[in-house]
Amino acid sequence: MSDTATIPLWDAIGALIDLGESPPVNANGDPILEQADPQIPGRRWPRFHRGVARNNSKGSAPPPGYFLLGMVNLTPAGGYNGETGEDGTVTVHCWAATPDDAERLYRWLHGLLHDQPIAVSGFGHPFGNLSKSGPTPDASGTAWQVIAVYTVDPEDA
Amino acid sequence: MSGLRMTVQVRNTAGLKAKIRARTVGQKRRILETSIREGEATFDLAQALANRDTSYMADHMRLDFTRGGFNWTVGFRREDFVGQTNSNASPPRLITEFYPLFVVEGTRFQAGNDFLRAALELRRASILGAYRQALRVA
Numbered sequence: 314m315s316d317t318a319t320i321p322l323w324d325a326i327g328a329l330i331d332l333g334e335s336p337p338v339n340a341n342g343d344p345i346l347e348q349a350d351p352q353i354p355g356r357r358w359p360r361f362h363r364g365v366a367r368n369n370s371k372g373s374a375p376p377p378g379y380f381l382l383g384m385v386n387l388t389p390a391g392g393y394n395g396e397t398g399e400d401g402t403v404t405v406h407c408w409a410a411t412p413d414d415a416e417r418l419y420r421w422l423h424g425l426l427h428d429q430p431i432a433v434s435g436f437g438h439p440f441g442n443l444s445k446s447g448p449t450p451d452a453s454g455t456a457w458q459v460i461a462v463y464t465v466d467p468e469d470a
Numbered sequence: 471m472s473g474l475r476m477t478v479q480v481r482n483t484a485g486l487k488a489k490i491r492a493r494t495v496g497q498k499r500r501i502l503e504t505s506i507r508e509g510e511a512t513f514d515l516a517q518a519l520a521n522r523d524t525s526y527m528a529d530h531m532r533l534d535f536t537r538g539g540f541n542w543t544v545g546f547r548r549e550d551f552v553g554q555t556n557s558n559a560s561p562p563r564l565i566t567e568f569y570p571l572f573v574v575e576g577t578r579f580q581a582g583n584d585f586l587r588a589a590l591e592l593r594r595a596s597i598l599g600a601y602r603q604a605l606r607v608a
Contacts, residue, residue, distance in 0.1 A: 364581050374578035383581030402591065404584065406576050451578050452567070460575065460582065 321433045322403055323363055323382050326463065329425055330361045330380055337414075337421035345378045345414050366408075377456040380418065381406040405461040412448040412457045419445050419459040426463055441465045500604035502539050508597045509533055509542030516544050516589035521573050524558035526565075545586060546570040 337345045350356040352368075361380040368375055383404030407418035423443050430438040447459040513533040520528040530550045534543045548568045555562050576582025590597075 366579055377578065381576065381578075381581045383576060384583040402588070404576070404582060406581055408578055449575065452572065456578050458576070458578075462587075
């Protein structure tokens, strides 16, 4: 695997996910994202992870119900830098225990990000568009993801 | 509304047909050349953007031409992976999964890196421009 790097766009999307109100709930009305960490009383799993999602104590993945921020599509010039005319794409993997919950995570994310201004430090407020693929199961069939593709419109950056 | 009748008269239809045929042949040749050029360039970029651990995956990326060379695809085939031995690994190991899917789409642990889509997106303008140029009437 290639190394990933934190870039302003990741930070901006992560901040929005962190602050997003009315977090998504499943068909029973239970929260999909807000899960307690059984190993550390009082601690909750974060809503999103950057590039890699691991339970450090055991090396396993957290329980499904999180966003995993993906790679930026690199340009020959070295990747998204938020400057006018530069486009950039970030994938946000919506992992949940069922296909329906993964769809609900995506819909919540869509309301948060699609066609909304996003503050990328030092580069103004570009708008982004969200599209999706999935849901698809993981190799074990115990978790499902919808892949959200967030594309910054170079005309808006 | 009153009707309007238009009559187009062509004196030498054989000449017109030959002209159209010649133009079509020229366009087909140019599109075929463009297809090969753009397919190869997109393949090279996708390979450059692909994740590399042992390089087995990148080395087994394929560029396939279909419809007599007019269409092309860049990607992977299951049979190049499942049941094969990755001799780039140390020690060599048997491949049991079609793992490019996990690399591109990601797993619960690791976000995906869709280098195939990235290569296409990065070259989209160039590809469209090249085909537009190939279709242009001289």
